[in-house]
Structures are given as structure tokens and as C-alpha cells.
Amino acid sequence: MGNRGAPVHLRLTAQALQYRGLLILAMFVLVGASLLTIITPALAGFAIDTGLDVVSISSGGVETSAAQGDMNTVMAAVGLLVAAALLRGGFVYVQTYLSEAISQRVARDLRNMVYDRLQRLSFAYHDRSEVGEIMQRATGDVEGVRFFVSMGVIRLVYVLILIVVSYGIMVAINPKVGLIALAFVPPVAIQSAWVSLRMRPVWLRVQEMQGEMGTILQENLTGQRVVKAFSRQEFEQEKFDGKVEELFDWSYSTSKFQAFNEPFLMSVWLLSAAVVFWVGVEEIIAGRMLPGELAAFQLWLTLLQVPVRSVGFIVNIFARAHSAGTRLYEILDAESPVQERPDAIPLPPGPGHVVFNEVAFSYDGESNQVDNLTVEARPGQTIALLGPTGSGKTTVVNLLPRFYDASRGSVTIDGRDVRDVTLDSLRDAIGLVQQDVFLFSATIRENIAYGRPDASDEEVEAAARAARIHDFIMSQPDGYDTWVGERGSTLSGGQRQRVAIARTLLLNPRVLVFDDSTAAVDMRTEFQIQEALRNLMEGRTTFVIAQRLRTVKEADLILVMKDGEVVERGQHEALLARDGFYRRIYDLELRDQEEAAADVAAAELDRERGRAEADR
Numbered sequence: 001m002g003n004r005g006a007p008v009h010l011r012l013t014a015q016a017l018q019y020r021g022l023l024i025l026a027m028f029v030l031v032g033a034s035l036l037t038i039i040t041p042a043l044a045g046f047a048i049d050t051g052l053d054v055v056s057i058s059s060g061g062v063e064t065s066a067a068q069g070d071m072n073t074v075m076a077a078v079g080l081l082v083a084a085a086l087l088r089g090g091f092v093y094v095q096t097y098l099s100e101a102i103s104q105r106v107a108r109d110l111r112n113m114v115y116d117r118l119q120r121l122s123f124a125y126h127d128r129s130e131v132g133e134i135m136q137r138a139t140g141d142v143e144g145v146r147f148f149v150s151m152g153v154i155r156l157v158y159v160l161i162l163i164v165v166s167y168g169i170m171v172a173i174n175p176k177v178g179l180i181a182l183a184f185v186p187p188v189a190i191q192s193a194w195v196s197l198r199m200r201p202v203w204l205r206v207q208e209m210q211g212e213m214g215t216i217l218q219e220n221l222t223g224q225r226v227v228k229a230f231s232r233q234e235f236e237q238e239k240f241d242g243k244v245e246e247l248f249d250w251s252y253s254t255s256k257f258q259a260f261n262e263p264f265l266m267s268v269w270l271l272s273a274a275v276v277f278w279v280g281v282e283e284i285i286a287g288r289m290l291p292g293e294l295a296a297f298q299l300w301l302t303l304l305q306v307p308v309r310s311v312g313f314i315v316n317i318f319a320r321a322h323s324a325g326t327r328l329y330e331i332l333d334a335e336s337p338v339q340e341r342p343d344a345i346p347l348p349p350g351p352g353h354v355v356f357n358e359v360a361f362s363y364d365g366e367s368n369q370v371d372n373l374t375v376e377a378r379p380g381q382t383i384a385l386l387g388p389t390g391s392g393k394t395t396v397v398n399l400l401p402r403f404y405d406a407s408r409g410s411v412t413i414d415g416r417d418v419r420d421v422t423l424d425s426l427r428d429a430i431g432l433v434q435q436d437v438f439l440f441s442a443t444i445r446e447n448i449a450y451g452r453p454d455a456s457d458e459e460v461e462a463a464a465r466a467a468r469i470h471d472f473i474m475s476q477p478d479g480y481d482t483w484v485g486e487r488g489s490t491l492s493g494g495q496r497q498r499v500a501i502a503r504t505l506l507l508n509p510r511v512l513v514f515d516d517s518t519a520a521v522d523m524r525t526e527f528q529i530q531e532a533l534r535n536l537m538e539g540r541t542t543f544v545i546a547q548r549l550r551t552v553k554e555a556d557l558i559l560v561m562k563d564g565e566v567v568e569r570g571q572h573e574a575l576l577a578r579d580g581f582y583r584r585i586y587d588l589e590l591r592d593q594e595e596a597a598a599d600v601a602a603a604e605l606d607r608e609r610g611r612a613e614a615d616r
Helices: 008-052 071-120 123-128 131-173 175-183 185-222 224-229 233-285 291-332 393-399 423-428 444-448 457-466 470-475 493-505 523-536 549-553 572-578 581-615
Strands: 054-059 062-067 354-361 370-377 382-386 408-413 430-433 511-515 541-545 557-562 565-570
Touching (some): 185 224, 233 291, 393 541, 423 430
Parallel strands (some): 382 557
Antiparallel strands (some): 054 062
16 A cells, blocks of 8 residues: 555545545535535524514503514525525535445445455465454445545534534624533533443444354354254254343443433533523623524524534544554555565466475474475376375475465476466466365356356366266256355265366366365265376376375375475385385375275276176
């Protein structure tokens, strides 16, 4: 952000000043509406004093009143009042419309800026952030800023004009009565501001509890199978009831607070009107004030009641905008550790020759999750990474597309350091199927074509066939137009995995990365996928994180990792012969898979023979 480091309110105001044309027009009509509001009591006072000209007549010891004014003057004043009211209504309408137009545009810009920033921040930022917190900033905090623009900045100008000009006129007409009326403004404004600031943390807590209540409800609805399986309905009901009761108590406390505050402010303001009327009558008797002027004073006090009391509301909006703006700018000002260099060039075409040269990486800057990694993957080779949980396998493959940057050493593809090429071209060259599969709420076709939305139906189907998911898709009533629920909830784990594989294959990348991508499928499905991938891997450099023996056995190079370092490397048979760490993993986890894989392979062979005989 260009004005980074400036006070939050100034930065938010600068955001609104991008629409200075609309803002100037809003200020113009705002001044017009303010002056028309102020002039209305003055016109009423003029009609009373000049048009009616009420005088006292003494006859036979009896005092009577009579109007000696001109009715034409009265009618003219009434006409001006009607015209001022109509014109003021038009000005207020335009001012309200422009205020909303400006504030909505600022909110739109901030939402887009936050979303764009989140897309560009690296995995390191998202690792430390909570999804719910970010969503609250992009929704609730943006709304706080929007209110600041429409009801804070613009409303503040309106209130200041009304208060300053109105009380200035009153003091000019009669300093004594005007100053007495002015004396009631600070107590009302201070009380309003104090109440607003006092209520703000309470309302924030109410909002937090509403979110907590929503979380409990959402977890209960999505976890109904678990709740019923463990007969925890009563426990869940008590948990929800407790949160609802807590929410009721806090909400009720705000109502009790407001029940005192509103009558108190009203009483103070009515007291001010009574005192002004009393002193004004004395001034009229003394001949220092006219009846119409006192009537105008009473009208001004009535009109100023809401603006003066809204000072507290505006203070609250400024306070909310400060916290909301601070939270938003924490995202907008966040620097991604992964930066694209100004002179970065697109990754040139190549066969996919990957080299890790003495690479180290640390998430926290203290202990290395990967250390002293040196490996060369030649075009067409398959590199398998094997090791216990937390050994650094996923971290290694995340360095390739620059989800993170190496703390030391370099990663090159076809002789180009990944830090010297553009991120888009780098990630277009790498096809990644992650362990935690994410599918969007869209059709199967749209999910497969996510990386290539312009892909033809034939290309989408070819990728699906290669991932062994085409037959399942065609068995659905809507085929490729079958809707996938949130996070792929309508598909099984294996089906989601195969859709994700098809999505990656459609990109036709030079480097493939499979992060334990067959972990969620059964042995038979894994066999089918591996048969398809064998041809697709030809000519491509492939990194595989796997716990399945079939993948490991067919790799050109196995990297056995432990505590972030490669402790053994080689091919399956050679590593078994060493009787080292790999051998222990094999005996504990992989030997049973080998026997099961042999049975699956035999069953598949029998099935293929049966099909061949049927075709004859």
C-alpha cells in the first residue's frame, strides 16, 4: 500500500478519496441539506415576528393579544418553509445515495484487495492463519470500514455543520439564551460517546458468541453420524443450550443498559428545552428577545436532538473503523516470503531436469525441516520419497512450485533457478496432486478442467479415463455434469482422488508431483491408476510421496528420509540388501502390501484374460 505506516483513519479516508468527484458532490449536497435544515426554524421565527406581529392590547384592565402583521408575509413564509422542506428532502436523498455509493465502492475495493492479497501470499502466511478469522476480516471488518465512510466521515461533517452553525446563530441572536442552550450539548455528547464506547466491547462479545454458536451448530449438523454413533445427542444439546443462554445474558445486558440510557438522554434534552424556554420568556418580557426568535430556538433544539446524540454513535464508528482497518491492513500490508523478482522470466520449455542442490528449509527460522538435500532427477525418472510422518517429504515437493523458498541452496528446473522465473510459468510446468484433495462445489467436468477451463470435452474425458474415473462418471445420471458437493462430499475418498489426478493430468506438465495421492484408494483402484500412470509418466520427471510398495518398487530412485535428511538412497532391491532404515520400514509397513498387491495383480490378469476370451 502506498501510504503504509500512516494512521488507519487517514488511510481509510484516502481510500474514499479515490472517488473524490462523488465525494465532492456528496459534500455539496450535504452542506445544502444542512443549511436548509438550519434555515427552517429561522423562517418560522420570521413568520411569527414579522408576518403575525403579535402585540398586547390593554382594554378595561384586560390584556389581550392581536396580530397586526401582513397575511401575505405569513403565506410567503409558509411557502418558503414548504419549498425548503421539499428541497431539503431532495438534498438528503441525493446525499444518502452518494454516501452509500461511495461507501459501497470502498467496501468493494477493499474486499477485492484482500482477496487478491490472499491469493498472492505464500503457504507460510496461510499456515499461521485461521480461515474463520480471515473470513471475518473480509466481511465484518469491511462492513465496519463502510460504515466509517458513510456514517462516520460524511455524517460527521453533517453533524458539525448543524451544531456549529445552529448554535452560532442562536448565540448571535441572544448570547444569554444561546449559551445556555449550548451548555447542554457537551453532557449529552459525552454521555452518548461514553455509552457507545462502553457498549462496543459488549456487542463485539455478542458477535463472537453468535459465531461460536454457529460453529457448534455447523459441527453438529456435519457430524451427525458421529453424534448418533456415540449417543451424544444430550451432550450436544447441553453444549448448544449453554451457548444460547450465555448469548441471551449478554444480549439482555445491552438491553438493560440501553433502557436507562435512552430515557436519560431524552430527559436531559427536554430539560434543556424547558430551561431555554423559561429564560427565553424572561428575555421577551425584558424586551431583549422576540417571540418568533424563542420559537426558532425551540425548533433548533428539536432538530439538533438527534445530531447531538449521534456524536456518540460517530465516536463508536471511528473506534470500530480503527480496529477493523487495523485488521484489514494487517493482511494488505503482509509481505509474502515468496516474492517474484522484477526481472523474472517465463520458464523456457524443457524436458524437466530437476536438481536440488544442498537445500535446507526452516518454517520458523530456527530448526530445519529439510537439511542438506542434494538430488538430481533426470527427465523421465521417477523419484520416490519415503519416510515416517514429519520426516520432510511434503516440504521437499512444496519447494518445487515455490510454495515455500529454500532457506539455503537452490532448486533448478532445466537449469533455471525456480526463484528466477515467473510463478505462473513455474506452476504451469508442475502438476501437483496433493494428499488432502480439495474439490470445488461445481460439476465434475468443471473440477477436472479447473486448471484448463478452455479444454475440450474430449480432453477432459481422456484425462478422466487415464485416472480410471471415466466409467464411474458415466454411471451417474448427469455424467460429467454431475454436481460435486462442498469439498467433494458427494464422492468417496478414492473418487475424489482420481478426479484430482485427472485435473492434474489435463495440464500435461513436464514435472509431476504425487503427494501420497493413492493413499485414499484401495489396492485394486491403486493398481488401475498405476497402470494408467505408467504410460503418462514417460518423458516426465515424477516425484512421488508414497506409502504403497508398488510405487516405491517401480521408482528409479528412492529417497529414504528421516528428521529432514536423506539417510538412504537407491532402488528397492539394493536398499533391502543394505538391511538399514529402509529395510525396517519394509518389514513393518510394506511386506504385507507386497502379498496383497500380488493377489490384486493376479485378479486383474484373470479379469483381462476373461475379457479377451469374451471378445473372441
